[in-house]
Structure formats: structure tokens, C-alpha cells
Amino acid sequence: MNTEKIWLVTGASTGLGLVLVKMLLEQGHKVAATARDGDALLEAVGAKLEGQFLPLTVNLADERNVRRAVDATVAAFGGVDVLVNGAGQGLQGALDSLSDADLRGSFDTHVFGVLNVIRAVMPRMRAQRSGHVFNISSILGFDGGCAEWGAYSAAKFAVSGLTETLAAEAAPLGIRVSLVYPGAMHAGVPAGVCPELAARHPQGQERGGDPAKAAQTLINAAEAQYAPLHLFLGRDSFDQARSKIQAVQQELARWREMSVSIGFVDERRLAA
């Protein structure tokens, strides 16, 4: 069976995106990939691979730029089977210490960049009535309790929210959507950046994820019969997600009476 697919990966010049692109090419897939400097991307991937690899210079915050990149991908390979919205950048600092420009820049990359790509790719997938979108959020887009990472968390929570909605919108069209929450990976944010989480998971800090294993997991998920909507990557991410879910469940139970007490009661109808 031919399982080769056409992939479009954003943020592929370093880290998880670069590892994923190299792996996909080795496994015979066709790959279009973006970075703000396409030449640097080509150099990082280290292979010309005419007809199999398309490096693209893209500013993801520029809608027209993104549309041109998606058009170029379709012109080169005939469609897009799998989209990975991987571009991202950590932003550390207390919420009241970051500038408006820092905060908007983070949302431009993580949120509006992802939305630009989705708006350009979804009509193609809709026409194909198939496709798979992976949006790379972060465990900090599921649990915001990490001091100094609020701006990044806010942007990644936005990615998580829009991805859940995209999944609901795409399901009837036969398009799969996966929301990926990596924990700390060796290629990027160093393990140990979040003391609050380290306190909750004392062994977690030695367990940074391996980007190569994360990339292979994405490929496996793309080939799986049923795609995960929520995919936590890394022991730290898994443990942190479970701990947040337990904490929310406890609060739901503890505050249940107060939560449900605000139902509107029509006193006039009761009196009648």
C-alpha cells in the first residue's frame, strides 16, 4: 500500500520541525516546509531532493505570503495531505513586564500565523474531502500555572481553543485534526524552566522529550486509523495534564452546589 503523503510543515528550520522534515524525506514523503529564511532552511535540511522537497521563505504573519506558499505547494505536489503548524517561539517574562509589542508578536506567530495557514489550506482539504491538521500547542497551552510563561501560555491556549473548534468544523468534511501538547524537548525550551511544575513533578525535570521520537509519533498519528484530538508528548506533559485534570475535577466536585446554583428560576411561574 502506498502511504506516501504530501506534508506542509511550518517552522522547519530548527527543532522539532527540522527533525520532522528530515524524517519525512527519508521515509519518501513529499514535503513543503517554511521558515523565514528559505535558504537557511535548505541548508539546515542539507539536501536538494528535486521534486520531493520544497523549501519556502514565509512570514507566517503575512496572509498573502502564506497563501502564495500554499499555492506553490499545491502547484509543486498537487495538494496538501498533512499540515503541521509547528512554528513557535518561547517568550518568558512576568505578564506585567512584557511590552505590548512582545505580546502581540507572540500572538502573531502562534495564533494569527496558524489561522493564516489554516485559512489557506482548509479549502484545499475541503475540496479533497481529506487531510490531517496538526497544531503544535504546548503543555503550557493546557496548564497555565507556570510563572513567567503567561504570554506564551495565553497564545498556546488560543491555539488549543481554536484547534478544538477546527476539529468540530472539520470532522464532517472528513478532515482530521490533532492538537499536540509537547512538554520540554531537548531542542528548545530547556527542562527546568518552570519551578511551579518542577515542584509538582519532582522527577519531571530530567525527562525532556526527544524531538526525533516526537516527530516519529506525529508520523505514526498521521498514519493511524483514528487520529487523536489531544496528543500529549513527553512524560512531563502527560503527568502535568493528568494533574491539571484531577485538580479541575476536584474543584468541580467541591464547588458543584455553587456552580449549579445560578440557574434562573421564574418566581412568577412558581407562584402561579
Ligand SMILES: NC(=O)c1ccc[n+]([C@@H]2O[C@H](COP(=O)([O-])OP(=O)(O)OC[C@H]3O[C@@H](n4cnc5c(N)ncnc54)[C@H](OP(=O)(O)O)[C@@H]3O)[C@@H](O)[C@H]2O)c1
Ligand atoms: N521545545 C520545547 O521544549 C517545546 C515545548 C512545548 C511546545 N513547543 C512548541 O513546539 C514547536 C516547535 O518547537 P521547537 O522548540 O522545536 O522549535 P524551535 O527550534 O524554536 O523552532 C521554531 C521554528 O519556528 C519558526 N519561528 C519562530 N518564530 C517565528 C516567527 N515569528 N514567524 C515564523 N516562524 C517562526 C522558526 O523558523 P525561523 O526562525 O527560521 O523563521 C523555527 O523553524 C513550537 O510551536 C513550540 O512552541 C516546544
